[in-house]
Amino acid sequence: MTASTPAKWGLRGLAFGYLGLLLLAPVGMIFYKTFEHGLGPPVEAMTSPEALHAIQLTLLMVAVAVPLNTIFGVGCALLLVRRRWWGNSIVDGIINLPFAVSPIVVGLSLYLLYGNTGWFGPTMAEWGIQVLFSWPGMVLASIFVSLPFVVRETVPVLREIGTEQEQAASTLGANGWQTFWRITLPAIRWGVAYGVVLTTARVLGEFGAVTIVSGSISGETETMPLFVAKAFEQFQEEAAYAGAIVLALLALTTLLLMSVGGRKAKASTTKEGF
């Protein structure tokens, strides 16, 4: 079915209008505000010790939470799709929990669990591990809120590729590990990669849960979103906007890395054999 020309342009206009108004305008506004007086002010705001620490801490969250959730997510997706057992529907439901629960509630529950009177709190304190108001608690919160993405993106791809390639590999002598690395993982890489991007974006931007468990101590337990929020509250608009830009750039970098990697992989798959 081909739409008539006015309908086609109408649809395009609607799509661009919607995106422009709801997505591009706010983000564009931030960029405009940040660089209103040139590069100087935002760079200065972002090179303060607190800002640098916040960037570092945010990257640490990503560096810990993303790999852990990726490994767990792929393993869990394999379990859900390739093994039929009674626990599947339970696991499947539990995985969606972070989508259903507000991040604030996640923060509060971690607070209860690891606080001085919580189940794990006293034991951890005995071992000398400070969970709350410190980076381990923040990592736990980040892992919690970003847990479903890799699973959710990997499961449908895993279903779609089916089991025949894996079976073919096994008749050719490959063991489970070899089959996973050489056949399954390359076949599901796009689903996994997309899940990783979403996980990264979620961890970068996490605010609610981290606010509660971190205590938001400047220069110590403040991630970039917390830094931005505090700067905004204290009328340091320059720092707030600049921080927002840094977050946006980090997210964009992830997306960019993905699509560059994608184009490379695509180029190699369409290369002719002559």
Added chain:
Amino acid sequence: MGIAVEGAFKRFGDFQALDDVSIDVPDGSLTALLGPSGSGKSTLLRAIAGLEELDRGRVAINGSDATETPAQKREVGFVFQHYAAFKHMTVFGNVAFGLKIRKWDKAKISDRVHELLRLVQLDGLAERYPDQLSGGQRQRMALARALAVEPQVLLLDEPFGALDAKVRKDLRTWLRRLHDEMHVTTIFVTHDQEEAMDVAEQLVVMNQGRVEQSGTAGELYEHPANEFVMSFVGEVNRLGDHFVRPHDMDVSLDAGDGAEQAMVQRIVALGFEIRVEFVLGDGAEVWAQLTRTELQKLELREGQIVYLRPGQVKSFSSGDAEVSAAA
């Protein structure tokens, strides 16, 4: 030697896929597992490959019990209906896969892969990806991949099922020739009796998880063990308790001894072969296979009354025992 399956049972939920199946495939032979869908033929093949675990029964490959051996160690070559091509690898990578797993050195792998690609007529396409190949080429690649590791047996699961008629026929002939050269014990699964008869030396006819009969194409056609085999291996008309092949129907314009009155309902010209459909006095419908010459001699037209005399008649009334009679 060859492949032996003994007393195989396999159940999927409520469905009995294999119900006490035993087969014997001679060393170096080319055998077809023939049956309708759901007859258990693919399950049996997968059980031989180790891709399916039997509930009961044993599988022996070349004299040694393989029942407990995982697929990975059975040294079988398996070809899937939908190719199961490794999409992210080139043709070369696909064929080399088993050799890389076996840690052959690079030069040897390259020699072996190119030798196989020549064998399956894909040399020159080594650097292509599977999605740049036609269905027939993909299946030949899959075959080369399976043969690369020099398997003890070659198992093909409806290998031509996803291909169009012309390519199917070419590949059939080609597989036949390949087998003559390689002499590796081969089983292939098909629901197409013509394909089975064309390619295989031995046929095993399966139905509802059981083996109905095995033998050469000629044996099955001439001496079917029961009604199922008779109707599956070739066309058949039913006249009361008797069965007769459409080409054994004698059509005549004169009434005579043992002839039954019938009306010509439809004449279908399929090239040299003509299919003539009749209604008998009791309302039963039968058809006869005539040649163009025979049709012209009889000058048949639709609505005409003729007399049918069945030639070779079979009945399987008591205990499926075959009773032949020449009327």
